Amino acid sequence: MERELTTRAAPHAPAGMAAELAAAIAGEIGAGLMPPGTHLPAQLLADRFGVSRFPVNQALRLLAEQGVVRAEPRRGFFVAEKGRRTAEALAGQGGRDPLSRIYFAMAEDRVAGRLPDSVSEAALRERYGVSKGQLAQLLDRIAAEGWAERRPGYGWRFSSVLTTPDALEQTYRLRLAIEPAALLEPGYRLSPEIAAQCRAVEEHMLAGGIETASADALYERGVRYHEAIVGASGNPFMLDTLRRVNRIRRLLVYRSLTDRQRFYRQAREHLAILDLLEAGRNAEAAEALRAHLGAVVTSLRSMRGLLEASGGSPPIGRGATPLGSRSLQSRSR
Amino acid sequence: MERELTTRAAPHAPAGMAAELAAAIAGEIGAGLMPPGTHLPAQLLADRFGVSRFPVNQALRLLAEQGVVRAEPRRGFFVAEKGRRTAEALAGQGGRDPLSRIYFAMAEDRVAGRLPDSVSEAALRERYGVSKGQLAQLLDRIAAEGWAERRPGYGWRFSSVLTTPDALEQTYRLRLAIEPAALLEPGYRLSPEIAAQCRAVEEHMLAGGIETASADALYERGVRYHEAIVGASGNPFMLDTLRRVNRIRRLLVYRSLTDRQRFYRQAREHLAILDLLEAGRNAEAAEALRAHLGAVVTSLRSMRGLLEASGGSPPIGRGATPLGSRSLQSRSR
């Protein structure tokens, strides 16, 4: 009973916000906006990110330590000569915060069947070595994503979503319903800037990026692309739905083997859809998007046989809205 | 500083869980399952609802006070002679818990423009007289529904979702994308029991229910119907999406005038779709559902002019996925 998996909230050197700001600022420097020598007034950055000057200064001090910016007493911060290169180097190592790490650990444990369907909070706290408050955060997040829910009395119940073999395919069928529809929303408008950004990313991938990027980065880019073109619909509910399903999909994709060849076709299709959207031919774009997503479903289905072999809990009743005799909504909190 | 709006968690006579159980049990008695005289073993009910006998006993004592069941010392509880009638009478007065009450108050305040776009937690606590923990619950719920989000530093920002004039129409367009697709899911299976329940409800409405039911009850029934037929798809992501959008829609519908005539056609269409589903003619059912929902969009659009008049904040940028330069995700909690 005394295991020591405890990832006990490592005492992160800088406060959370400052680190995020530092990463964001480094990102802009790395991207080439703000050439070396540029003065970085605290208020300007604060306004840009919607925070006060205080955390901005923390972030800048942090970046100064790393050599991305240069601090001049009483004059402020300036982009360092080698700032861009240093910033680019830093970009890769975006260490996840400790709580997210635990979150992913839980997801993996669940997918692998190492977590029972029903557990008490106390048991989870012991297993992952987190405080009450942290566990509450984790479980709230998980509940919001729909793979666990509070049981009527004490304890939590994990849904079978993550352990069902065709969950991944189901996420694609949801996207198949929403994404093409989003392109047909009245008032659809893809801003030229966003289109250009998407295009640049895809072209970068075709030009070798696919070979060098991490699997995680590849996934991330796909998500960004789809969320961008759906977001341009102006329908926040569709965008929200897509975001939500993507968060869960991330927990499922690891199962699917990453065949890098696949990404070349994907990138080309992404570009083709962008072309159509920029030409205002949304109906055709929607059709192309449907085909694009449909291809994945087909390929998933063909390799279903392979995955079926790996163990997991049986697909027990996923209780679909019992209408009457509603199963006691969990209490307030 | 000393206002007394404080809805300070009224000392609810029975604990939360017991009250919910009582309502659930009363519901079953009121529905006619369990005729008068039936013995109600605590363990049986406990198993049914997934809780222990303790709260079940509390609930039964509660129902005994109200005359729905009869307590016989050392023998247990039995459905009272007039149990069914008494239970039915009770069914209507499902008093919301105090926190939900505040939640709806916030939603109304927001829709009416009485809440600024950006507020601190302290301000909200004073306005609604809730404790820190309660406010956290409320805001988490609201954030999960997407109409507010934590700002980078301190404070919260309300999104424009609730104040945008076409939000309601957008929810319908999302449903239009999802619901027909759900009926076409492979493995779709509407269980006969649920179908029968839905049918009974709709027929009850046509047979006069529409005139007597409260507006709230009418809304609730519509939601139940749609969630039931989508739930039968077996795709939990689609069901989840529908549930989510329905929760928000509830906050928006009050704007739309409730023309009771409308419900007759609605009920008939619901029944027609059920017929098709039970006959396994899902493609036709999907088409009918599409028309059913499409009619609402059309009628909403026609009365848009009326609603435009009512004030509200201007539809400022709803920032659709800024792709690069991501706006600093709010911190952990």
Place this chain on the structure above:
DNA sequence: AATTGCATAATGTTCGCCATAAATGCAATC
């Protein structure tokens, strides 16, 4: 005139205790 650097004030967050609710075991009773 704008901006830095620091001090002060305002705002949230974490932690541990205690109150409360739920689960469980057991003897008495039907």
Place this chain on the structure above:
DNA sequence: GATTGCATTTATGGCGAACATTATGCAATT
């Protein structure tokens, strides 16, 4: 033999104090 009624044990929620973080005003400096 199953079920009730109650006592005991276990689990969770709420609250406030101490702590950390962010916002903001102001004088000094460029």
